[in-house]
Amino acid sequence: MTSSAGAPSVAPELAPDGDASSPPRRRRSSAWFLLLPGALWLVAFFLTPMVQLVATSLYDPSGSEETGYAMTWAWGNYVDALDFYLEPFVRGFAYSAIATALCLVIGYPLAYAIAFKAGRWKNLMLVLVIAPFFTSFLVRTLAWKLILSDNGFVVGIAKTLGLIADDGRLLATGFAVVAGLTYNFLPFMVLPLYVSLEKIDHRLIEAAGDLYSSPAQGFRKVTLPLSMPGVVAGTLLTFIPSAGDFINAQLLGDTTTQMIGNVIESRFEVGDYPAAAALSVTLMVLIVAMVAIYIRRAGTEELL
Amino acid sequence: MPADPVSGAPPPGDLQLLSLTKRFGEFTAVDDLDLVVPAGSFFALLGPSGCGKTTTLRMVAGLEVPTTGEVRLGEQDITWAKPYKRPVNTVFQSYALFPHLTVYENVAFGLRRQGRKEVTEPVRDMLRLVELESFGARKPAQLSGGQQQRVALARALINQPQVLLLDEPLGALDLKLRRQMQIELKSIQGEVGTTFVHVTHDQEEAMTMADTIAVMHRGVIEQMGSPAELYESPRTTFVANFLGQSNLVPCAINGRDGGDLVIDAQGALVRMPAERAQVHQGKAWLGVRPEKIILGSPGEDLPGNSLGEARIVDVSFVGVSTQYLVRTSWGQELMAFEQNTGARPLMRAGDQVHVRFAGAHAFLLDHDQDARAGVDEDSAA
Ligand SMILES: Nc1ncnc2c1ncn2[C@@H]1O[C@H](COP(=O)(O)OP(=O)(O)O)[C@@H](O)[C@H]1O
Ligand SMILES: [Mg+2]
Numbered sequence: 001m002t003s004s005a006g007a008p009s010v011a012p013e014l015a016p017d018g019d020a021s022s023p024p025r026r027r028r029s030s031a032w033f034l035l036l037p038g039a040l041w042l043v044a045f046f047l048t049p050m051v052q053l054v055a056t057s058l059y060d061p062s063g064s065e066e067t068g069y070a071m072t073w074a075w076g077n078y079v080d081a082l083d084f085y086l087e088p089f090v091r092g093f094a095y096s097a098i099a100t101a102l103c104l105v106i107g108y109p110l111a112y113a114i115a116f117k118a119g120r121w122k123n124l125m126l127v128l129v130i131a132p133f134f135t136s137f138l139v140r141t142l143a144w145k146l147i148l149s150d151n152g153f154v155v156g157i158a159k160t161l162g163l164i165a166d167d168g169r170l171l172a173t174g175f176a177v178v179a180g181l182t183y184n185f186l187p188f189m190v191l192p193l194y195v196s197l198e199k200i201d202h203r204l205i206e207a208a209g210d211l212y213s214s215p216a217q218g219f220r221k222v223t224l225p226l227s228m229p230g231v232v233a234g235t236l237l238t239f240i241p242s243a244g245d246f247i248n249a250q251l252l253g254d255t256t257t258q259m260i261g262n263v264i265e266s267r268f269e270v271g272d273y274p275a276a277a278a279l280s281v282t283l284m285v286l287i288v289a290m291v292a293i294y295i296r297r298a299g300t301e302e303l304l
Numbered sequence: 305m306p307a308d309p310v311s312g313a314p315p316p317g318d319l320q321l322l323s324l325t326k327r328f329g330e331f332t333a334v335d336d337l338d339l340v341v342p343a344g345s346f347f348a349l350l351g352p353s354g355c356g357k358t359t360t361l362r363m364v365a366g367l368e369v370p371t372t373g374e375v376r377l378g379e380q381d382i383t384w385a386k387p388y389k390r391p392v393n394t395v396f397q398s399y400a401l402f403p404h405l406t407v408y409e410n411v412a413f414g415l416r417r418q419g420r421k422e423v424t425e426p427v428r429d430m431l432r433l434v435e436l437e438s439f440g441a442r443k444p445a446q447l448s449g450g451q452q453q454r455v456a457l458a459r460a461l462i463n464q465p466q467v468l469l470l471d472e473p474l475g476a477l478d479l480k481l482r483r484q485m486q487i488e489l490k491s492i493q494g495e496v497g498t499t500f501v502h503v504t505h506d507q508e509e510a511m512t513m514a515d516t517i518a519v520m521h522r523g524v525i526e527q528m529g530s531p532a533e534l535y536e537s538p539r540t541t542f543v544a545n546f547l548g549q550s551n552l553v554p555c556a557i558n559g560r561d562g563g564d565l566v567i568d569a570q571g572a573l574v575r576m577p578a579e580r581a582q583v584h585q586g587k588a589w590l591g592v593r594p595e596k597i598i599l600g601s602p603g604e605d606l607p608g609n610s611l612g613e614a615r616i617v618d619v620s621f622v623g624v625s626t627q628y629l630v631r632t633s634w635g636q637e638l639m640a641f642e643q644n645t646g647a648r649p650l651m652r653a654g655d656q657v658h659v660r661f662a663g664a665h666a667f668l669l670d671h672d673q674d675a676r677a678g679v680d681e682d683s684a685a
Contacts, residue, residue, distance in 0.1 A: 204400050
């Protein structure tokens with residue numbers, strides 16, 4: 001490519017070879033050079049484990065830590081994975097979908113209040129949203145175990161109100177798992193929602209009112225569509241990690257509430273690496289597919 | 305008319321603001337404002353920035369609740385009506401177009417919210433009126449400033465409001481486009497016949513566009529009238545300085561002689577019609593617009609009042625006219641504009657001249673007012 005405005009057919013002949021073409025080439029190579037650390041990082045920490053994971057998923061399933069694993073291109077691992085563990089797959093996706101929906105229902109009003117109504121309390125409220133991250137995920141989930149325990153006040157109140165039977169419990173139920181997921185991933189919903197709501201020019205909402213929108217219509221036609229990028233980002237940030245989560249189901253659930261994460265974890269525990277890997281790859285492919293469909297349907301690229 | 309009249313709408317009436325006041329904490333942004341905007345007029349609310357124009361408009365639109373006072377539209381009291389229930393629409397200072405909607409949907413927005421199913425025709429007519437027919441499918445971000453301004457206008461006008469509020473609608477445009485849009489806005493107003501309340505800090509814009517101008521300063525209306533009225537007979541020093549320029553000479557009123565006041569202006573005895581005076585005794589400011597000052601040769605005997613001899617200290621030639629700065633015998637500097645008709649030779653700095661003016665063109669203002677009020681306000685910014 002010649003960047004000069006002169007006659008292109010003459011320029012290469014007139015200019016000595018090095019002069020005309022070396023500056024762009026040098027620029028291009030320095031761009032590659034700048035990409036190198038990132039590329040190396042990706043190869044070392046993403047690509048290599050990925051390849052290893054896919055390879056493991058195709059090892060002979062009869063292998064063990066003692067006998068070692070042989071690469072036998074055992075595609076049957078995938079068939080077995082779906083065959084044996086379809087239920088935890090479906091349950092896991094269902095739990096995380098419900099938790100994501102709950103996060104949206106709880107998180108949207110919260111983010112809205114912080115963005116538009118908090119005034120000088122805005123920063124404090126944001127800190128409170130992030131505050132749970134100051135302690136470990138595990139500790140907080142254990143705390144939920146106490147909150148929902150059979151002798152805890154939550155169960156007590158629920159019994160008095162007749163919401164659960166006298167011998168009923170909350171712990172070790174799907175309810176507890178979903179509650180734990182909702183609690184743990186709520187900040188991932190609130191923060192992107194807050195960011196996109198905060199960006200909305202308040203005059204647009206006034207303009208909607210001026211153009212005969214009641215507050216509810218103004219919300220539906222202006223605020224909500226403009227906050228869609230936050231809704232999409234928030235649901236992805238909530239759904240993706242919760243679909244693979246196993247801590248909540250392990251600490252707050254029982255064997256009947258197992259999610260796919262628990263199965264993968266237990267396959268690993270017993271050294272059944274090929275099955276664990278096949279399940280992981282399947283989970284990943286399913287999530288990527290769902291996210292792709294979701295983003296297309298949500299039509300975020302239409303915004304702005 | 306661009307669209308069908310909304311059936312059953314009450315007949316449009318004058319917009320009335322009665323003792324309208326808005327306080328933000330201690331600060332009074334709009335102070336006991338009384339204003340009548342006649343139905344169908346092109347009304348300008350003119351004042352320097354920060355004087356309370358936007359706040360006044362927002363109270364009319366229902367976006368701000370008045371501290372006290374009333375907003376009436378014809379027979380209706382709309383002081384407490386919700387913004388979405390008022391037959392009033394706004395063209396916002398920064399347009400506030402909906403970025404996620406196309407131009408077409410922006411314009412259709414108000415009709416759709418009012419439950420109109422068939423919007424194609426009115427939207428097309430409106431886009432034609434503002435000359436954006438082929439831009440319906442674009443997003444606001446894909447338009448130039450002037451085009452966005454027109455979308456904002458179409459989006460408001462399509463609802464056929466009884467009053468259209470325009471908050472510095474041309475403020476973001478460059479000078480050339482602004483002049484062009486001034487003419488377009490005026491012709492659109494003539495076409496649709498809606499009452500336009502146009503807020504601006506640009507006195508030239510207000511003068512060229514409006515039938516009636518209200519000059520606002522520090523939350524109050526200083527004076528209201530036609531552009532010519534305000535210019536020829538300002539009632540306060542602020543109006544005298546903010547609309548065009550004025551020479552204000554400190555003077556004392558000696559007495560009355562028939563229909564005239566006799567005034568001692570720094571030793572020169574001058575006469576002017578008493579009805580052009582805001583004060584009738586004691587000290588005052590004698591105001592004369594620069595183009596009303598006549599500079600004669602010292603010996604020349606011309607009619608009118610004399611302010612004695614003066615020396616020219618500065619000459620600026622601006623093509624159609626020449627602007628002279630003269631220093632009077634009492635040391636004040638006065639501006640005098642003279643048309644370059646070619647009938648008289650140009651004068652030079654240092655020349656001695658005789659300063660005259662016709663009493664019928666002068667005005668007399670309260671001496672307690674600040675002679676420099678409104679001089680350096682941002683009327684051209
Ligand atoms: N919401 C508000 N809170 C406090 N002060 C305000 C508010 N809105 C406007 N003001 C003040 O009121 C005065 C008038 O503002 P505004 O009506 O916007 O002036 P203009 O439109 O004439 O420039 C300004 O001094 C401004 O700072
Ligand atoms: Mg303003």
